[in-house]
Amino acid sequence: MNIKFSAAFAIVMYLVIPFTLGDNNYLIGLVASALIIAGIAVAWALLGNLGGMVSFGHAAFFGVGAYTSAVLTMDHGVPVFVALVMGGIGASISSIFMMPALRLRGPYFALAILAYAEIFKILAVEATSITGGAGGLLSIPTLPVFMGIDFGTKLGGYIVILNIVCLTLITYHFIRKSTYGLALKAMHDSEMATRIVGVPATYLKIVMLLVSAFMTGSIGAFNAHYINFLEPDYAFSGSWTIFPIVAAIFGGYRTLSGPVLGALFIYLVDQLVFKSVMPQGHQLILGAMLAGMIILSPSGLLPILTKFFAPKKNIKKAEGQHA
Amino acid sequence: MKVLKLSSVLACALGAAVSFAQVDTAHAEKFVIGEHTPLTGSLARVGTGSHRGVVTGIKVLNDKYKGQHTFELKTIDDESNPAKAVSAVEKLASQGVIAFSGGYASGVIGPASEAANKANLPYITFGGVATALSQRGHEGFFRINSAAGYGKAVVGLVSEMDLKSVSIAYSNKEATHKMAEYIEKKLGEKGLKVSTHEYDAHVKDFKSIVNKIKLRDRSEAIIMVGYESEYVGILRAANLLKPNVKAMIGVWSLATGKMAKEFPDLMKNVYGTAMLPFPVSFDKPKQQTFYQAYKANYEEEPSYLEQFGYVQTRLLGEAIVRAFDKGDTSLKGIATELRKTDEMTISGRVRFDEKGDNPEFVQRVGQHQGGKIPLVWPAEEKTGEKVFPGTPWN
Numbered sequence: 001m002n003i004k005f006s007a008a009f010a011i012v013m014y015l016v017i018p019f020t021l022g023d024n025n026y027l028i029g030l031v032a033s034a035l036i037i038a039g040i041a042v043a044w045a046l047l048g049n050l051g052g053m054v055s056f057g058h059a060a061f062f063g064v065g066a067y068t069s070a071v072l073t074m075d076h077g078v079p080v081f082v083a084l085v086m087g088g089i090g091a092s093i094s095s096i097f098m099m100p101a102l103r104l105r106g107p108y109f110a111l112a113i114l115a116y117a118e119i120f121k122i123l124a125v126e127a128t129s130i131t132g133g134a135g136g137l138l139s140i141p142t143l144p145v146f147m148g149i150d151f152g153t154k155l156g157g158y159i160v161i162l163n164i165v166c167l168t169l170i171t172y173h174f175i176r177k178s179t180y181g182l183a184l185k186a187m188h189d190s191e192m193a194t195r196i197v198g199v200p201a202t203y204l205k206i207v208m209l210l211v212s213a214f215m216t217g218s219i220g221a222f223n224a225h226y227i228n229f230l231e232p233d234y235a236f237s238g239s240w241t242i243f244p245i246v247a248a249i250f251g252g253y254r255t256l257s258g259p260v261l262g263a264l265f266i267y268l269v270d271q272l273v274f275k276s277v278m279p280q281g282h283q284l285i286l287g288a289m290l291a292g293m294i295i296l297s298p299s300g301l302l303p304i305l306t307k308f309f310a311p312k313k314n315i316k317k318a319e320g321q322h323a
Numbered sequence: 324m325k326v327l328k329l330s331s332v333l334a335c336a337l338g339a340a341v342s343f344a345q346v347d348t349a350h351a352e353k354f355v356i357g358e359h360t361p362l363t364g365s366l367a368r369v370g371t372g373s374h375r376g377v378v379t380g381i382k383v384l385n386d387k388y389k390g391q392h393t394f395e396l397k398t399i400d401d402e403s404n405p406a407k408a409v410s411a412v413e414k415l416a417s418q419g420v421i422a423f424s425g426g427y428a429s430g431v432i433g434p435a436s437e438a439a440n441k442a443n444l445p446y447i448t449f450g451g452v453a454t455a456l457s458q459r460g461h462e463g464f465f466r467i468n469s470a471a472g473y474g475k476a477v478v479g480l481v482s483e484m485d486l487k488s489v490s491i492a493y494s495n496k497e498a499t500h501k502m503a504e505y506i507e508k509k510l511g512e513k514g515l516k517v518s519t520h521e522y523d524a525h526v527k528d529f530k531s532i533v534n535k536i537k538l539r540d541r542s543e544a545i546i547m548v549g550y551e552s553e554y555v556g557i558l559r560a561a562n563l564l565k566p567n568v569k570a571m572i573g574v575w576s577l578a579t580g581k582m583a584k585e586f587p588d589l590m591k592n593v594y595g596t597a598m599l600p601f602p603v604s605f606d607k608p609k610q611q612t613f614y615q616a617y618k619a620n621y622e623e624e625p626s627y628l629e630q631f632g633y634v635q636t637r638l639l640g641e642a643i644v645r646a647f648d649k650g651d652t653s654l655k656g657i658a659t660e661l662r663k664t665d666e667m668t669i670s671g672r673v674r675f676d677e678k679g680d681n682p683e684f685v686q687r688v689g690q691h692q693g694g695k696i697p698l699v700w701p702a703e704e705k706t707g708e709k710v711f712p713g714t715p716w717n
Binding site for chain 1: 362363399400404405406409410413414416417429430433434437442453455456459494495496497498500501523524
């Protein structure tokens with residue numbers, strides 16, 4: 001089912017959408033924006049699902065990645081695609097400063113990470129000579145022409161973010177399937193028990209934090225070159241944390257593709273349907289829908305769809321499985 | 324089969340969503356102007372004012388060109404969010420708008436006007452005074468105001484007061500930072516002792532800054548360069564600590580009827596830039612045209628936001644008609660006609676330099692006096708005498 005679903009998803013995203021919406025900058029731009037949320041949602045779910053760490057501070061990784069990439073391209077002439085990777089590395093490095101928070105658990109860890117996000121935002125405001133201060137950076141280089149393809153167009157940007165999201169999903173998949181993934185899943189249920197049997201819990205949590213930060217940072221870097229603008233309030237906005245969390249929970253954060261499905265669904269439905277019906281205050285409908293979903297299906301949208309489409313024998317099997 | 328079923332559901336869902344976004348196409352004689360503005364979110368108050376001005380501009384254009392041309396406005400709420408503003412511009416561009424009028428805050432206008440430039444559409448605004456906006460080389464970017472116009476007004480007022488020292492409290496946003504720098508430089512050149520105090524835009528308690536001004540700077544006036552809630556915070560702190568100053572002066576968003584009504588005690592004797600006094604008296608024919616068109620739709624008295632929104636939209640509409648008459652309503656055609664604009668509007672003289680800025684823009688200064696805001700600077704625009712020295716607490 002998963003392979004077939006992934007194939008269907010890939011066909012829709014790589015073929016159907018570009019060929020049907022490719023000429024419409026607005027619609028392809030909306031799908032790209034939804035994928036940005038989706039990518040962060042996957043990175044957040046990886047940390048929460050495998051590392052057992054609920055983060056309220058992914059905006060910090062997003063912002064650091066965005067600024068790293070923007071500054072490298074604008075001030076040092078680094079090629080944009082290289083800078084996207086450097087943005088991820090920059091975010092990973094920033095996560096090193098958060099490692100003392102790994103000693104904390106649950107809401108304490110979440111709040112500590114939130115505080116780090118605020119610190120990075122203040123640093124971006126104060127480091128005026130590098131970041132442009134509160135005024136931010138305008139005219140950040142757009143995605144370049146590469147091998148004859150102009151990635152600076154809306155469609156080009158869509159293809160780039162789609163590839164980034166697919167890479168995060170593939171990485172997540174392989175980590176989950178590895179022995180480390182098994183240990184991490186066990187840690188999620190009982191960290192104490194896994195420590196007793198010799199699992200290096202702290203080491204694994206550090207690696208997950210680095211990986212999650214890298215993913216989010218590279219997406220932040222992409223966004224900087226996609227929207228060509230950055231300012232601290234925008235780059236470190238809490239919405240880069242809240243919306244992906246909502247998307248992940250809505251889609252099913254304990255599944256691989258749930259966060260992506262959740263982000264695509266809520267962003268596109270909100271912007272295309274709810275906003276058309278209710279231009280001001282459409283968030284009310286979205287909020288009601290989210291509340292309804294969480295009450296009716298705490299596991300998210302994907303488990304509902306799976307239940308609806310999968311044969312009954314597979315449902316029983318799936319119900320007993322961990323993410 | 325199940326996969327196909329799921330795929331078809333996904334495709335149907337996407338198709339249904341897409342159908343909501345399908346578009347009309349503009350007709351040749353009908354000019355569709357696009358507007359993205361913050362009707363919700365943190366900038367909703369100013370965005371709503373700006374939007375009302377734009378709506379009024381469209382009404383006046385339709386009245387003027389009745390029987391010849393029609394103007395239609397398509398508005399999308401950008402939710403005070405840069406990414407949503409970009410999406411709004413892209414959506415409006417796909418719906419065949421001919422130009423954009425709107426936007427508020429430099430951080431939103433920057434990416435939105437970038438998107439308009441990519442779509443080869445002109446963009447006119449008054450909502451962002453960041454210098455960088457007009458230095459990007461966009462042929463179609465225009466704004467009817469400039470930071471310098473606000474700065475000149477404040478410097479002119481302070482010079483007239485014959486003060487020896489001032490303290491500037493300013494937000495660390497780009498526009499406010501640059502404005503504070505400008506005022507500091509100009510007043511310094513005039514021989515005043517100038518002290519500056521930067522604060523983060525999220526600061527709520529200004530007592531420490533006011534205390535520094537009171538005990539260390541001992542300045543004769545406080546100049547505030549920020550936004551509405553920050554002014555309220557600074558004035559509350561000053562009311563409590565009562566520094567020995569002769570004047571409290573704000574830059575933008577302060578001398579408005581809304582502030583006079585909502586904070587009558589806090590605003591007493593406070594100065595702020597304004598184009599017209601409050602309550603406003605629209606005596607001249609151009610002012611009457613605006614006021615009557617505005618009142619046809621809205622009950623509240625218009626502020627400078629409505630006036631600016633109206634002026635930019637009307638000037639854009641006039642340029643579109645001229646470009647249409649010459650057979651070129653492309654970005655180049657409309658931009659060329661906008662550059663030919665040189666008109667005395669209800670917001671003062673407007674003409675555009677090669678970067679799209681209005682070098683003629685100069686604000687006036689009003690003072691809150693018992694629920695009214697007469698203009699007290701410059702001398703030729705005065706509608707009342709200033710209360711000086713005067714602060715909310717004495």
